Amino acid sequence: MVMAFHLWLVFLVAAMGLAVVPGPxxxxxxxxxxxxGHRRTLFTICxxxxxxxxLIAIAMFGLGAVLQAQPDAMTALQWVGAAYLVWLGIKLWYAPALELTKLAESQIYSPTSLFRQGFFAALSNPKVLLxxxxxxxxxxxxxxxxxxxxIVIxxxxxxxxxxxEYGIACVAHRIRPKLMQSGQRFNQGCGMLFIVLGVSMTLA
Incomplete structure (x- = not known):
């Protein structure tokens, strides 16, 4: 038996709780x-x-213990992750305000770029590994x-x-007209949160 059903249910509830905790x-x-839009954001989510x-594979197969035993490696990863989050925050801060008209192609990130941003955002905090x-x-x-x-986990x-994350993206797309009323402040608010997350990693 791979995992007892009741244990899997506990894990499912715990995973749902973790998923709703705000993070990068x-x-x-x-x-x-x-x-x-929520469709293009699928690349980010993936x-x-x-x-x-x-991260789950690394954690389950032991590298988390290695990082705990090698604080220097942990510190290096932490600074790299913090720098990436701050960089994302700065980009969001200076991003143009949302518009009702269709975004020009120059304003739309490629699927590869969106995927890469989501991927590195997940890896940007080594504390998640621990x-x-x-x-x-x-x-x-x-x-x-x-x-x-x-496999099950x-x-x-x-x-x-x-x-x-897809639910969050759909909600954001639905309330987009309201978000556009605040224009640049929405981007700056998101950007500031990324910067705070990055800085907090170096202070914790």
């Missing part, structure tokens, strides 16, 4: 959903869940094969995360 990827889904999939290591340990049975458990988490 949910914020990116909000911003991109408002700017580019990049994010792919990044989370890699969190996954501690969190997933509660649901892993060391007496069972690890790979089947990884990973699929469950990325499905929950995907639906949560």
């Amino acid at each position: 990827n949910s914020l990116l889904a909000l911003s991109h959903g408002a700017r580019y 990049g994010g869940v792919f990044g989370f999939l890699i 969190f996954f290591t501690a969190f997933l340990a509660q649901f892993i049975d060391p007496e069972e094969a690890l790979l089947p458990q990884f 990973a699929i469950t988490f990325i499905c929950v995360e995907f639906l949560a």
Whole structure:
């Protein structure tokens, strides 16, 4: 048996709770959903869940413990992640205000660029790796094969995360006219949140 059903239900509820906690990827889904629409934001979301999939794999197969034992590596990853979040924040801060008319092609990011932003946003906080290591340990049975458990846990988490971020993008797209009333302030608010997230990583 890969995972007891009641244990899987507990993990499902926990994953749903984690998915609704504001973070870089949910914020990116909000911003991109408002700017580019929920369909194009699918590329951003797919990049994010792919990044989370890699983090789950690393956590389950032991690198989280290595990072805990090597604080220098942890510190380096933390600074790189913080710098990336601050860079995203600055880009959002100076992004043009939303318009009712269709965005020009020069304003629309390519699917590859959107995917890359979501992917690196997921990987930008190395503390997530340590969190996954501690969190997933509660649901892993060391007496069972690890790979089947990884498949169940990973699929469950990325499905929950995907639906949560897509829901955020859809809501952002629906209330886009209201967001446009605030124009540049919406972009600056999202950008400031990214900058705060990046700076807080270096201070925590």
